Amino acid sequence: MIFWVWVFGLIYAGLLVFASLRSYKKNRSSEEFMMAGSNIGLTLGVLTFAAALFSTFTFLGMPDFFRINGVAAWIFLAVSDGAMVFLLLWFGYHIRMKVKGMEFRGVAGLISRCYENRLAGYVFFLSSFLFLIPYVGIQIQGIAIFMDAAFPGSFPAWGWSAGIVLIMLIYSEIGGLKAIIFSDAIQGLLLLGVIWIIGWACLSHFGGIGPMFDKIGTVQEDLLSSPGPQGLLTPQFLFASLIAILMIPVTQPQFTTRIVVMKSMKTMQLMAVSLGAFAILVILPTIFIGMYGADLYSEYGRDEFFANAFLYDQPDAVAALAIIGLIAAGLSTTNAQIFALGSELRGLLRGNENSIMTKTKIGIFVFSVIAFFFSIIVIDQLVLLARVSFAGTGIMGPMIILGILSNRKVSPAIIYLSLTGLIIFLLSLGGWIPDMYFDIRLDLILFITLGIAAVISHLTGTKRQLIRPKTKE
């Protein structure tokens, strides 16, 4: 296997270097560095959005989620993604119209402008920081665990994590957002190819889709229906997850940025459709891997399942591809998130552009170091931590949608309510307050309450004349 890891690893590293160098320009402007010149075409757009969205959470987390919770996991992610791409179409149109003719410097900066209140930007940045960093950390950790299983004893887990963070920093520093987008394209294709190769191998173990579910019916029948053996996938959990995932393009800055930097409205809209198709293609084989795990490794822990299904049971070349595919999946998402945090920080800074860029780069470095430390200390299920990340940032959804859509001068109350919602959610995560009230999940209560507050704020706002800056188009 080592031979194949070197072969695929060198090809992958070569492509990353190529992507970085192709994106490198001397004396580039900060707009080019942070926003890739806002000129991303359809193919790159789909692949970068997909690579940022489908991470180790999909590559490792979803097979494990199917293995433990059964087929309703499809609703948790695939149906939610299907609805999300429709919302992307709607929200993408509005945010692009909003930023038309103005320099987009991240969602935090935009939202501060919409509310004419810098607190809105700070609250948004706080939620992004709090919920993206642990998510980045656990993905780095996921890669480290996997590498440790592939090369036991060669490096400590933190050594792998440090290496991943270093690679991420180097190529984002050289090429900026454009390098990240190019490498995302490579990584998106790699992820799709590898997940299908392994998924197909797992499906072949059963001899087809029908025999697969027949066999699972004899092993653990609960896996074939909702809520699954753990009782987790209830309608309420799935509905709250839908709202959290729907809010991803609105509240996770790495996605909002990608919507804005697309070349044109038409490209953005076609990207939404293609992303929906990509989601179906990438999630489908995770069912096969999950069912394979349920058949052979139902009693095993997470790490043993990963090591067996992705490495030990596969031919050497496929196992090597799995390692490179996993690194690709993790890297593309983590660098997108870390870079987006840098971009949000830039939107909040004031002063000379050179000094802002220096501070932004320092910020990206600091966020990476914090994520590295999280990767050493965080222990959780990939999918559930990802869901917490989506829900945590999702709390900001009503505030952002109101700011972008409303043509009225609205009360800043929604900013304070969103901050309060964030604090309440954090208290429940820390176990200081319950996460269920009257049998309703707290995150669902927060989404509904803030949604209603946003509607009331709009209705009670005073109408104002919008002066749109002249555009070049």
Added chain:
Amino acid sequence: MEKKRLYWRICCVAAIILSIITFTPLVIPQGVSKPELGGVPYSLWTSFVITVLLVILTYIGTRVHPGMQNEEEDL
């Protein structure tokens, strides 16, 4: 333009209805895996169909979105 606006609204309503029925016993009857389709459990094949329909609706949405009319940007 008015027709496009109407079609876009129909798309939005259809997407909302599809999303909501996913969480009803119509798609996820608790503890029930039949009737199967080609050996695929009930909740999986119904929710798969819903996912495909949502993507198709998104495509139709790109064709009928009223804002596209005003866009001068090219592909």
